[in-house]
Amino acid sequence: MNNNQLLQLFDKEMREEIEYPEARKEITADVVRFTREAPAMNFVSKTFASDADLDRVIEQELAHFAPMNQPFTWKVYSHDTLPTLTEKLEQHNFVRDEDDGDIMILDVDSAPSHLFDPVKADIRRITNLKGLKDVVSVLDKVYGNNNEWVYKRLGGHLTIPGYLSIYAAYADDQPVSVAWTYFQKGKFASLFAGSTRTEYRKRGLYTSLLSARLKEIRERRYQYAMVEAGEMSRPIVEKHGFQYLATAWDYLWEGGK
Secondary structure, three states: OHHHHHHHHHHHHHHHHHOOOOOOEOOOOOOEEEEOOOEEEEEEEEOOOOOHHHHHHHHHHHHHHHHHOOOOOEEEEEOHHHHOHHHHHHOOOEEEOOOOEEEEEEEHHHHHHHOOOOOOOEEEOOOOOOHHHEEEEHHHHHHOOOHHHHHHHHHHHHHHOOOEEEEEEEEEEEEEEEEEEEEEOOOOOEEEEEEHHHHHOOHHHHHHHHHHHHHHHHOOOOOEEEEOOOOOOOHHHHHHOEEEEEEEEEEEEOOOO
């Protein structure tokens, strides 16, 4: 599959056909939109409208979302063929999130063989609400804030058969690194986190967690592992064979300023 075909498949499966259990999806003639219960983020994942219609479409979506008084994001990708979309969003008081994400893809069938070697680190699967305390512990230490959201969001997703797999790496029987995978319908499995406590970095724990997840992805016959990588993580996943597909930007509506 060439790059253009892969982009088309990505748009179809990950921006149009994708489902989120906590969100209502609506596909109109102009956009694909997702609505969640407050205070969660609502967003537009795909824009079908022509460039000439963007003012109308943006105002239409604002009329739909603004009365909900919730965060609202418009997702933009580097391969979108809408030259003025970002300009029009900014004119309507959307501000680009500084954390751009590069969509990195690994074809599991051609992944480096070392990723499927036996894992030497202490990697454990977390399967219930009680085990999520280890995820919260690592995230709190890595980011220095409160991550109680994990219990509701990831805890709820763990109850959906086959949807979410969470792994943690342990040192001295303490959780020190965590990562998880979402399995949507189709060919893509989405990788998240890979967060490691500072004092345990450079020990191969990210690679061990990646290996554990890729083995499951291959066993479940998904073709592609996908990660949205930031500036620091892109070189790491590139080292393991991931290839650049596109860049994603989130444009957050700042309200009627």
